Amino acid sequence: MGCPVSPESVVHQEGAQLDFSRSMSYGDYLQLDAILNAQHPQSAAHDEMLFIVQHQTSELWMKLMLHELQAAIRCVAADEMSMAFKLLARVSRIMEQLVQAWTVLATMTPPEYSAMRPSLASSSGFQSYQYRCIEFGLGNKNPAMLQPHAHRPDLLARVQAAFEAPSLYDETLRLMARRGLPVPASHVERDWTQPYPASEAVEQAWLVVYRDPEQHWDLYQLGEKLTDLEDAFRLWRFRHVTTVERVIGFKRGTGGTGGVSYLRKMLDVVLFPELWRLRTEL
Template identity: 60%
Template sequence: MTTCPFNPAEDGAQMAFDGRMSYGDYLRIDQILDAQAMLTPAHDEMLFIIQHQTSELWMRLALHELDAARRKIAADTPHEAFKMLARIARIFEQLNSAWDVLRTMTPSDYSTFRAGLGQSSGFQSWQYRLIEYAVGNRNLAMLKPHAHRPDLTARLEAELARPSLYDEALRHLARHGLPVPEAVLTRDLRAPWVHDAGVLAAWEIVYRDPQKHWAAYELAEKLVDFEDYFRRWRFNHLTTVERVIGFKRGTGGTSGVAYLRRMLDIQLFPELWALRTTL
């Protein structure tokens, strides 16, 4: 039996967009799809560009959520931040899945366009740097790759002057009577985080009686959930790089795999991981 093709207009769908906003207009699809400027004739360069451009879009959303979550925690409404923190973790789950697509590129494929990248490298991503600064990994040496852009340097410096996500969480604990050391609350915000026994003790109080400190307990688990996905992202980055270029130096001059292995050792919220042992 044959049937006539379904006409969406008969169901009320809008079909005419002369002078009206369409899907493509709203999302600026033309501008997005014009942004893949390949520099070589290599087939796999398109994959490489789209992988990194979509990652930057997800990072933009992560920064949007991080900004809002910190404001909610600072206002002592952490329950309103929980959905945002959960969303950030899911964003990094998406970023993790993207490595699976990139890993379909073989060393031979990559070699066909790698020279065209010049000195560009993922570690130069200013959005990724903002995420690290926002959550507490404040390595001032990483300002240098952005020194040629005063606008980006200003954004990164503004982030360094602001309490990180972890700083805001600890300030929230202190305002609710938990013994976070004063030295931690008044610390130099630009300085890298250093494991603190007093902070560990404060979190232990929360975990030994989660019913009494439920909001702080749930906040802590949301932080751990995010870092779990974040660390997986770093690990997948490492294994993808090793699979594609082995132990060659990165295009940006780093030691490549060796550099990424060092990044695996960095913990964003070390006391929340340490208490798993001390409880």
């Protein structure tokens, strides 16, 4: 049998750098001191750390999602379809991470949540400006959702910009019109701050694509990428409402919403209605 090899000798043999007094380390690059010292429980409840980390990591994933979603919207507007597909696939995978995160929070029982709930005061995920930008970017426009950010002009400006800009679906329909498909003028130029109005004419334009995918391959692919994204988003909403009901029942939310009753209404929101309706016609 050979002599045991120490971890230190392996590190030296592989040439790993051990002295970071003059160069950037892993922790330096990732700003880990700032990230790992950003958890400040307001109560003595053990489970408050879970609640904080759950929501902080979700906000980090949403930061990346916004980064990718906004780039995807620009790509669709510029007819750069290959890159748009890559970005939208990544957005869907990020959404899957957010869906799975609810399974961790669901380990918190009602008594455990009740022990820390007073420390939340009126704070709520309902007030997340990043989430609101994502919803606006996906086309779910509601001017009332600007108000929770009015106390922060810097954040309000970001949310307002997303509210006033064409959504991902708006840019998709404009692309289809540029390709000569019969998208009505009312859906090519409109007040982007208004909720999206579902259209029989838009459904017919999509049916042209889906009935001849080889002729319209990139638009066909784009339609399926959008369907993937909404599918993942629906799962996120469903896991959200079931986790909230499991943890707090039908109590009102800390941000003043009806809690579960409000979240259940959100399950009925359809982002890309014609892409779902056309399936009945095929």
